[in-house]
Amino acid sequence: MSNHALANAARVLRESRCTLAFTGAGISVESGVPPFRGPGGVWAKYDPAKFEKAYFRRNPEEVWPLLKEIFYSRLVHAKPNPAHYALAELERAGMLDGIVTQNIDGLHQEAGSLVVHEYHGSTRRMQCMKCREFFDASNISLEKLPPPCPVCGGLLKPDFVFFGEGIPTDVHRAATDLAGRAEVCLIVGTGGTVVPAGRIPYIVKNRGGVLIEINLHDTSYSYTVSDYYLQGKAGTRLPELVAATLG
Ligand SMILES: [Zn+2]
Numbered sequence: 001m002s003n004h005a006l007a008n009a010a011r012v013l014r015e016s017r018c019t020l021a022f023t024g025a026g027i028s029v030e031s032g033v034p035p036f037r038g039p040g041g042v043w044a045k046y047d048p049a050k051f052e053k054a055y056f057r058r059n060p061e062e063v064w065p066l067l068k069e070i071f072y073s074r075l076v077h078a079k080p081n082p083a084h085y086a087l088a089e090l091e092r093a094g095m096l097d098g099i100v101t102q103n104i105d106g107l108h109q110e111a112g113s114l115v116v117h118e119y120h121g122s123t124r125r126m127q128c129m130k131c132r133e134f135f136d137a138s139n140i141s142l143e144k145l146p147p148p149c150p151v152c153g154g155l156l157k158p159d160f161v162f163f164g165e166g167i168p169t170d171v172h173r174a175a176t177d178l179a180g181r182a183e184v185c186l187i188v189g190t191g192g193t194v195v196p197a198g199r200i201p202y203i204v205k206n207r208g209g210v211l212i213e214i215n216l217h218d219t220s221y222s223y224t225v226s227d228y229y230l231q232g233k234a235g236t237r238l239p240e241l242v243a244a245t246l247g
Pocket residue numbers: 128129130131132133149150151152153154
């Protein structure tokens with residue numbers, strides 16, 4: 001990344017009256033959270049068909065041990081990395097209005113970010129399929145699987161979006177509303193291949209906004225819609241950008 005691009009992107013961030021960060025798996029890889037897609041990803045090892053909502057409802061005894069293995073043994077030890085902290089710092093400085101994340105690991109909040117729209121939900125909550133009550137996942141014991149609802153004994157489901165399940169209306173509305181106001185979209189660790197989430201930067205771009213992209217590898221945004229493409233690891237590039245922005 002040239003210092004020129006970094007300085008210009010920092011200036012754009014300073015001058016923006018509303019900035020949104022759009023994040024994906026790439027920001028959490030350095031925290032040890034495996035990506036879903038690609039070689040070494042979750043779907044290279046596990047059959048995505050088991051994570052369809054209808055299959056889960058019919059076969060919770062089969063699917064819950066997989067959920068525990070993928071999301072509640074490794075993720076529990078994942079900690080935010082410098083990229084998560086940099087976004088929290090940018091928000092505290094009044095230069096970031098919110099994050100729309102595709103990640104379900106809760107690491108943005110753990111790093112101190114306050115406005116986080118979890119587009120695909122979160123592993124940190126569970127919902128009862130019967131009484132619809134929500135629970136903090138840390139209060140649910142996973143010794144006995146599937147874990148019963150503490151209120152009614154019904155089937156608990158992690159509150160993230162399964163295959164065959166729509167994006168919750170409220171989070172979709174909040175995310176698109178923020179994108180509709182943003183002058184700058186900071187894309188971090190995502191190529192936007194998953195829709196409808198991947199369209200968020202285009203909402204900003206189509207209104208004349210500026211896209212600043214930080215990714216390790218080229219994406220479909222890089223040489224088409226991104227105004228600034230700062231290539232490299234999120235845990236390195238993002239703190240550099242935030243330091244340059246805050247001076
Ligand atoms: Zn219940």
